Structure formats: structure tokens, C-alpha cells
Amino acid sequence: MTSIAVIGTGYWGKNHVRTYSELADEGVIDNVKICDLDEKRARELGEAFNIEYLTDYKELISDPKVDAVSIVTPSATHFQLAKEFMEAGKDVLVEKPMTMDSAQAKKLVEISEDTGQILMVGHIFRHHPAVKELKHRIDLGEFGKIQHISSNRLSFGAPRKDMGVIYALGIHEVDMFCYLMDREYPYSIFTAASQCLQTDIEETAMITMDFGSTRAYAFESWLIAAYGKQRDLVVVGSEKTAKIDYLKPQELQIFDIRVAEQDFNGNTTFNVENEGSYTIPIPYAEPLKEELRHFVKCINDRTKPISDGTIGLHAVVMAEAALESATTGKSVEFTRS
Numbered sequence: 001m002t003s004i005a006v007i008g009t010g011y012w013g014k015n016h017v018r019t020y021s022e023l024a025d026e027g028v029i030d031n032v033k034i035c036d037l038d039e040k041r042a043r044e045l046g047e048a049f050n051i052e053y054l055t056d057y058k059e060l061i062s063d064p065k066v067d068a069v070s071i072v073t074p075s076a077t078h079f080q081l082a083k084e085f086m087e088a089g090k091d092v093l094v095e096k097p098m099t100m101d102s103a104q105a106k107k108l109v110e111i112s113e114d115t116g117q118i119l120m121v122g123h124i125f126r127h128h129p130a131v132k133e134l135k136h137r138i139d140l141g142e143f144g145k146i147q148h149i150s151s152n153r154l155s156f157g158a159p160r161k162d163m164g165v166i167y168a169l170g171i172h173e174v175d176m177f178c179y180l181m182d183r184e185y186p187y188s189i190f191t192a193a194s195q196c197l198q199t200d201i202e203e204t205a206m207i208t209m210d211f212g213s214t215r216a217y218a219f220e221s222w223l224i225a226a227y228g229k230q231r232d233l234v235v236v237g238s239e240k241t242a243k244i245d246y247l248k249p250q251e252l253q254i255f256d257i258r259v260a261e262q263d264f265n266g267n268t269t270f271n272v273e274n275e276g277s278y279t280i281p282i283p284y285a286e287p288l289k290e291e292l293r294h295f296v297k298c299i300n301d302r303t304k305p306i307s308d309g310t311i312g313l314h315a316v317v318m319a320e321a322a323l324e325s326a327t328t329g330k331s332v333e334f335t336r337s
């Protein structure tokens with residue numbers, strides 16, 4: 001059995017704490033501890049869930065009873081914490097973005113390989129039930145040739161001060177698009193971004209990824225109130241189109257619609273064949289719970305996570321490229337393999 005500590009119990013870390021507590025209640029793990037520099041925050045959460053809390057993560061490093069940690073602190077601190085915990089023999093789940101630069105992400109992958117510790121990254125949408133179902137159907141060829149992918153991740157709120165929408169939100173899309181296309185990287189990334197409130201933090205970005213005959217578009221913003229909280233994914237194939245509302249993990253919408261091409265004596269005509277739309281129901285599972293359950297399984301079985309350090313590294317490389325493109329106004333090319 002496994003004992004896990006959550007480092008960082010702010011906005012997102014609270015969800016890790018709640019979910020591990022549920023896994024402890026279900027007998028999947030033995031014990032949960034929490035650590036936050038903010039003593040009040042750690043105490044309140046510790047008391048609410050009746051779990052041990054502390055403020056100095058070094059105590060967890062030297063605690064032989066702690067097998068693994070979830071690192072849910074600000075992204076700039078991920079590298080140092082993940083490094084120290086792996087070197088101390090603990091397995092690590094680090095939130096996305098894994099690090100703020102690719103050299104550090106690469107180093108963490110090397111440390112994981114050298115120490116044999118599990119390194120998983122919180123690319124939560126790889127654990128989303130509707131995404132898994134969609135990927136399965138794409139791989140079966142149900143959608144034909146993928147022609148277009150797009151995602152909107154729009155909301156309205158106070159901007160972060162430590163990173164813009166490319167690292168905070170777009171990191172999900174660059175990973176998702178490569179996952180769906182079965183590719184490590186696209187051929188190129190081009191990004192247009194805007195900063196209205198802070199000079200160095202973009203609140204809106206359109207990331208375009210070129211996969212050859214398929215283009216993928218990610219529209220990210222926390223400046224747009226008009227749609228509420230919108231988080232969706234659309235995949236257009238030559239045979240069918242799919243839509244996922246990320247906020248509804250139990251639904252995959254299918255549009256059985258295609259454009260058929262006909263040739264009449266050398267003249268090409270296009271006809272729309274529309275056989276209607278339907279929703280595939282998927283058994284409900286909370287993506288974060290799936291992710292943490294998978295982490296525990298990898299710890300116990302010593303297996304590679306489906307969102308491992310290399311996946312985290314690729315996402316950081318792409319986020320870095322997207323930001324570079326937004327700054328220079330030019331595409332960033334990737335080696336074609």
C-alpha cells in the first residue's frame with residue numbers, strides 16, 4: 001500500500017487532497033499528508049480532511065513512510081522540488097506545466113531514468129474518459145482521415161502573474177493535439193497572442209499547429225466573458241466529426257456528416273451527406289481521480305505512466321515554441337521524423 005503527500009494546497013492542490021482522501025477511504029492508498037508554506041491554508045485543509053499537515057517539505061523528503069508526492073506548487077518551483085524528491089527515492093507526480101523551460105524538463109526526465117523513480121505529469125486530459133473514447137475510435141479508423149482539430153478554452157477572470165495562457169492553458173492543447181494525431185511534435189507552431197493588462201503575460205492566444213495535411217487550432221483566453229467557461233474540442237474527420245465538452249466527461253458527441261466528392265465528366269461536385277448526430281454516453285469518472293488512480297497503479301506496478309516525464313517535456317518544448325512564435329511573429333519549425 002502507498003502513502004502519498006501533496007505539496008501545495010492552493011486552488012488546484014485542494015483537489016488533489018480531496019481526491020487522495022477519497023482514494024484512502026476506498027482503500028486504494030494508505031495515507032495522505034499535506035504540506036503548504038502557508039500554515040493557515042495547510043491547517044484548515046488538514047483539519048477539514050483529518051489528515052496530518054506540515055509547512056516544510058524537507059520533512060517529507062526524510063520521511064521513510066512517504067512513498068510518493070503530488071507537486072502542486074507554482075510551476076517555477078516544480079523543477080527543484082521534483083528533483084529533490086526523486087533523488088530522495090520518492091515517486092513524483094508534478095502538475096503541468098512540468099517546468100517553465102525545456103532544459104529543466106529534460107533534466108527531470110534524466111533524473112527519473114537514473115533513479116528509477118516514477119515521474120508523471122498532470123496532463124489531465126489524457127485521463128479524461130471522453131477523450132480516451134474518442135482516441136480509441138480515431139485509432140479504429142471510424143473518423144477516416146483527420147482534417148481539422150480545434151479547441152476553445154475561454155473564460156473571464158483575473159490574470160495569473162506567473163505565466164500567460166500559453167503555459168497555463170495552451171499546454172493542454174499542444175499535448176492533446178499530438179496525442180490525437182499520434183505524433184511527438186507538429187511540423188510547426190505559429191502563435192498570435194495579445195497582452196492588454198500586463199506587458200509580459202498574454203491573456204489571449206491562438207496557437208496553430210501544422211501536422212502536414214491537418215491543421216489544429218487552440219484558442220485560449222481568460223479575457224472573454226461572453227461564453228461563460230468554455231472548454232471544448234472538435235475533431236473533423238473525412239467520415240465523421242466529434243465534439244467533446246471537457247466539462248462533461250461522460251459525453252462524446254458525434255456528427256455523422258461528411259462531404260462526398262463526385263466526378264461528372266471531369267467536373268467535381270461536392271455533396272453533403274448528413275446522417276444526423278448522437279451522443280455516446282460514457283460511464284462517469286472524474287478525470288483527476290482517474291489520473292491519481294493511474295499514478296498509484298504506476299507506483300505499485302512500477303510501470304510507465306501514460307502522461308510520463310517525456311510527455312511533459314514535449315509539452316513544455318511546444319509551449320516554449322508557441323511563446324517564441326508569439327514574440328517573433330514567425331513559425332517555429334520542428335524536425336520532421
Ligand SMILES: NC(=O)c1ccc[n+]([C@@H]2O[C@H](COP(=O)([O-])OP(=O)(O)OC[C@H]3O[C@@H](n4cnc5c(N)ncnc54)[C@H](O)[C@@H]3O)[C@@H](O)[C@H]2O)c1
Nearest residue numbers: 008009010011012013036037038072073074075095096097
Ligand atoms: N492540471 C490542471 O488542470 C491544473 C489546473 C490548475 C493548476 N494547475 C497547476 O497546479 C500548480 C499550482 O497552481 P495553483 O493555481 O493551485 O496555484 P496556487 O498559487 O493557488 O497554489 C500554490 C500553493 O503552493 C504553495 N507553495 C508554494 N511553494 C511551496 C513550497 N515550497 N512548499 C509547500 N508549498 C508551497 C503556496 O503556498 C500555495 O498555497 C501550477 O503548476 C498550475 O499550473 C494544474
